[in-house]
Amino acid sequence: MFHHSSKLQYRVRVDTPNPAFAKHLQQAIGGIEGEIRVAMQYFFQAMGCRGDDKYRDLLMMTATEELSHIEFLGHAVALNLEGAPVSMQDEAAQDPVVHAILGGMNPRHILSSGLSAMPVNSNGVPFDMSHVYATGNIGADMLANATAEAGGRVLASRLYNMTDDPGMKDMLSFLIARDTMHQQQWLAVIEELGGWEAQLPVPNSTPQEHEAVEHSYYFLNTSLDEPTPEGRWSSGASLDGRGEFTVREKVEPLGQKPSLGKAKPMSGAQKEQI
Amino acid sequence: MFHHSSKLQYRVRVDTPNPAFAKHLQQAIGGIEGEIRVAMQYFFQAMGCRGDDKYRDLLMMTATEELSHIEFLGHAVALNLEGAPVSMQDEAAQDPVVHAILGGMNPRHILSSGLSAMPVNSNGVPFDMSHVYATGNIGADMLANATAEAGGRVLASRLYNMTDDPGMKDMLSFLIARDTMHQQQWLAVIEELGGWEAQLPVPNSTPQEHEAVEHSYYFLNTSLDEPTPEGRWSSGASLDGRGEFTVREKVEPLGQKPSLGKAKPMSGAQKEQI
Amino acid sequence: MFHHSSKLQYRVRVDTPNPAFAKHLQQAIGGIEGEIRVAMQYFFQAMGCRGDDKYRDLLMMTATEELSHIEFLGHAVALNLEGAPVSMQDEAAQDPVVHAILGGMNPRHILSSGLSAMPVNSNGVPFDMSHVYATGNIGADMLANATAEAGGRVLASRLYNMTDDPGMKDMLSFLIARDTMHQQQWLAVIEELGGWEAQLPVPNSTPQEHEAVEHSYYFLNTSLDEPTPEGRWSSGASLDGRGEFTVREKVEPLGQKPSLGKAKPMSGAQKEQI
């Protein structure tokens, strides 16, 4: 069960309201790199978590924290919109500054939300829940979470660079810090579970006889004119300790030329296809 | 530039066509765990890759392989639809088997595609390109790719379990194998770049002064009644070697109680808010 | 800031797991009538609430309750999936019951989530946040909330009718009850603010001179052959006490015949249009 307390997890101060930055900040709320996504992703993973219950707890606790991140970011968006123009008075309409502000902001911050945050990204595209990655496989889920936090910290760092408002920089430095921790905590679960050698390949419960292992450890060079890039992936022991990396270049296709033949009568094709 | 040759990358054989399994296979084409996603994700990452060009090549070569996976899976869907009913002849209409087949398949495989594959998932929801994760940050991208391949191999393993058609099992065992390699090759890039300690936190180029480091290494327990789950994340050196994991429980909020005060006149609020 | 406690807001018991009902229940999680929607709608309204802060508190408290509804519904979905088939063993593959179960359930409950809840509706379509209605106008928002709860209680009542599992009926009777309260609490805000006469038309702050009031109180009959349906809307005082309802039938258009004339050169039209 969820509960709420009245103060924000972190202080939000906007020294100079900036409606364009309000639009940018929306990426951290409703973008695929944003907080709705991680809150919901961890929440759904927690609800589907099977095995040791401590992982469910870990997920639910951080889901709860992410909900608090949405909350303070939402407040930051509203504070950045304080100065936005809402009416074209005669004098304002002449003012090029007003037009510049309008051109740089999301018009729906005026038209739809009345100067407050929306669950959309910086292009105004609503977040959709297909981005909640929750597979029921803890290895896949931890990778998805580390990915989300990496994307989130890249975004927070870019937002930090895109503003010179000290209050906003302060708030973003907190987000950057929490994303540091969250990246690590999800990768730490993999270490806790025996590390990459134990966890790979995901799912590690797939019986070996379900896998055509002769195809499991070569890098396939599909280029007609480029040599295989050399690296950790092209030779040496595989990361799961089960094989040896090799390379295949200009490999012959292993399959047939596909052909479906004639269409069935009554299948809605043209006569010439039947 | 892309080229094509006429044979499939891997052989596709369907011993007993099964329209319901055609629907299930769609998840591997147009699902978020599917092949359109990885093909396009690696392709866009390659086009945005900055730094050593060998990573761009690596990405483009595997993008190209994934296009070939879409191709053989698409053929597999069509072959599974060979037996599907397309018309309610008088006798067929009486046949409970026909109704059972129709109930289990995607009706759009008849109505929309004429017995062939579509770029949709197993619920018939079209793939949308917001799932192409490509940040321009190679660390975030490699994690996104390992995630995609982990999800992909989980899916391929589940599909393997959901069929008893030997041809389909053979094809899926190939997919399982390639997903093994692809998981590893993206994680191997991280090793090549110095491993987790060097790559974390992503982005590793964010200046330390942009980060409120006092918040970077504690796990936040937001539960009112559960102890912090103990593990690799709750104590010991952080994975980036820059800090020490700790835990904070029942932490006080650091921010203010938010209040926006009155609404502006002409902002479309109710009078009582202004 | 949000917090969590370990127990569910309401008990969840499934006497006979039913994977088809798991699919149906998804509508109450990820449907437009579902709990993600109300949780997020109240949350965003709270963050954008201007005027008396008690309405913000009201919204945030109920947003928090709705998060708890997602949580117990998610558990209910997982419990209903306990019996679902995950592999076509030889014997199972022959079993018509297994096929019937598979035909009635969402295949992604096996393929994508590993037998747990997803943020999708009963057709497997992911929830998208465009359904978070939050205008910054408290009158419009309260109507949107009463609407959401009306839709929610219609859905919960239909789900109640669609199951004969006593545990599920018990859980749904709780949801039906809470939706009763929530419908009323949002309408009670309108009463608190002076009732319909004071609140209508929304927004009640629009200056009268912005409105062509001669068009504000007639019902327009656009039918060529049907008389105007008589009722509260066709005569008598308007609900805002500012006018008198009347009716207009077979009204003449008030505007011009639209014509855009020629296309501009270089605008990408055909020559014949320019």
Next chain:
Amino acid sequence: MFHHSSKLQYRVRVDTPNPAFAKHLQQAIGGIEGEIRVAMQYFFQAMGCRGDDKYRDLLMMTATEELSHIEFLGHAVALNLEGAPVSMQDEAAQDPVVHAILGGMNPRHILSSGLSAMPVNSNGVPFDMSHVYATGNIGADMLANATAEAGGRVLASRLYNMTDDPGMKDMLSFLIARDTMHQQQWLAVIEELGGWEAQLPVPNSTPQEHEAVEHSYYFLNTSLDEPTPEGRWSSGASLDGRGEFTVREKVEPLGQKPSLGKAKPMSGAQKEQI
């Protein structure tokens, strides 16, 4: 059956074409507060209307009016685009005004529609029909309709404030007026059906034994530190006349701690979860 006559329902005059305002107007066509939505919502509600046929007629007549609103708004968008630049001639390319216009308008008004209206909102996001709320329950539907018209009038009022073009203000004052009527006519249906006491809770046909009525009339305070906001919702008779409002604070969870236990073999989980 539908018919059309050649003149617009209301006159459209644009004194000074403004491509940025064309973008803003799109919200009234393809936004969730817009005319496509209400036209389609009333149309689908009419087609599903059961009970007294006069409500079906009411819905269909107003659906038809809303189609006419799309039509004159579409013309208004095109007229606002008359002055838009379609080609970067040498002189124009130097002109900062041209760049300012381009920056403020939707580029797809040039690139995709050739200077005319599109079924998208002011961010260019296409309208999607999931926003057609039509439940088959007339109480829920009337609330949804009043909500849509409240949102619509909030939007029209904001657009009125965002322009100083007399022709556009004239057209918007008509829209504001019609939204006044439409808000009232849908609420008048509720009065016609006996008013809130008779209609609440929606659906009013749910048998009382399907409802855990002990949970139907209390406001749940889920905050850890805020008192319950006092108001019409916290004490007094409930709006349906069936109960008495009360308040519950810091309530104990009524449910169990959820746990799913081990994952099934062959379910695609990690070994450690099984």
Next chain:
Amino acid sequence: MFHHSSKLQYRVRVDTPNPAFAKHLQQAIGGIEGEIRVAMQYFFQAMGCRGDDKYRDLLMMTATEELSHIEFLGHAVALNLEGAPVSMQDEAAQDPVVHAILGGMNPRHILSSGLSAMPVNSNGVPFDMSHVYATGNIGADMLANATAEAGGRVLASRLYNMTDDPGMKDMLSFLIARDTMHQQQWLAVIEELGGWEAQLPVPNSTPQEHEAVEHSYYFLNTSLDEPTPEGRWSSGASLDGRGEFTVREKVEPLGQKPSLGKAKPMSGAQKEQI
């Protein structure tokens, strides 16, 4: 301006209600091949039509007809849902027929719409307005319309084959007929405008100097092992009479190898990329 009359454009009779066929019919309402799409496509094309106004009239008249098609199809869906089960009474719950019906129908026809049509396709995916193709170029638009009607008639023919209900077959035979006409009328516009030779390439107003005409008339064979398929496209005069078709096989790329070099500092990349 739009008007409505009370009777359907065509009679709708359902001899044996079939909830599964109600689901299938949804494709003709809310599918990309369906009636909402064509109604809205012709409507928006009409509103953006420049040049001779008779084409605007043609478009608006047929848009209006398509609205009437939505209406009778919506009624057909509702009539097919008459027999659907809405409650699991004890006896019904035992009945395998009830379960078969539920398995084959769209559960949202019960849960969300209360036994009536929705603006979704046969998978329950809502129609989205991005499918309204309206370019402002009459050549492109006429092709888009012929495409839509071709897809529509393929669908109607398949639906005809999927039912053995005489009433439904009668209604579909009307739709098939109207789609015949509509295909032809849009292609007839191209003939009216001078035929393909005059209209191609679309847009025919693009100055020849904007086109690298040396690349305008060869078919590019991108296969490594297949000969160019011979046909009307590989030799002979081009359809616009401006060139001669030829073929290029195994053509050398004309461009450079792309490389973006180093990432900028402060751009959120990994250090190794900068």
Next chain:
Amino acid sequence: MFHHSSKLQYRVRVDTPNPAFAKHLQQAIGGIEGEIRVAMQYFFQAMGCRGDDKYRDLLMMTATEELSHIEFLGHAVALNLEGAPVSMQDEAAQDPVVHAILGGMNPRHILSSGLSAMPVNSNGVPFDMSHVYATGNIGADMLANATAEAGGRVLASRLYNMTDDPGMKDMLSFLIARDTMHQQQWLAVIEELGGWEAQLPVPNSTPQEHEAVEHSYYFLNTSLDEPTPEGRWSSGASLDGRGEFTVREKVEPLGQKPSLGKAKPMSGAQKEQI
């Protein structure tokens, strides 16, 4: 199977990087008129192609070419973003030019992709695969392809007009040329298959007895006050040679007045409807 070679199909040169034009170019990558769409449309049509295999080859070869178009356009977007500002240094923050650039570009080109292409349109809306039109009917598919190429060439022509960068004009003149060929090649398939008279109506395999032919050749004038526009569609032989075009004006509806009567008990309606 697909292959790749390292050079671009066509050279990409950007003389003056322009982040606003990068945003515009996105329409040609991820718009409905763009290259992802045609690549995937031809690919899926190829995989579902039944009848003479040469059409499958034709489709797959051009699908492959379109993948190469995505590639060079993606490079063009990245080159146009070279000059984009990524950080608000003190001096830059004062610079009105920086703000103008930011206002005109897609902020996600900085925040999400790190200065490279994304699979989105010029409004930042991601491409979704519902736009892959592939019916299994070669007539419908060829029309869909000609439509896509007509829309594509309209777009490329408009982009050509929207830039004055010689490098970009050169690249676009190549795209314009290839779209010329592709329009023609798909229409040439129709000629190869016997031309319009043979191919219409699509599907030409629908038995005549499935069609209410008395409704197949009249144009329906649904206007109350406009005469039927005269043209090729209103008289003369139909394009399929099977009929004669006529006109029907002010036609009487052929159907009944629809009414659904009472709602079922337990269907979630209001009491008053039952």
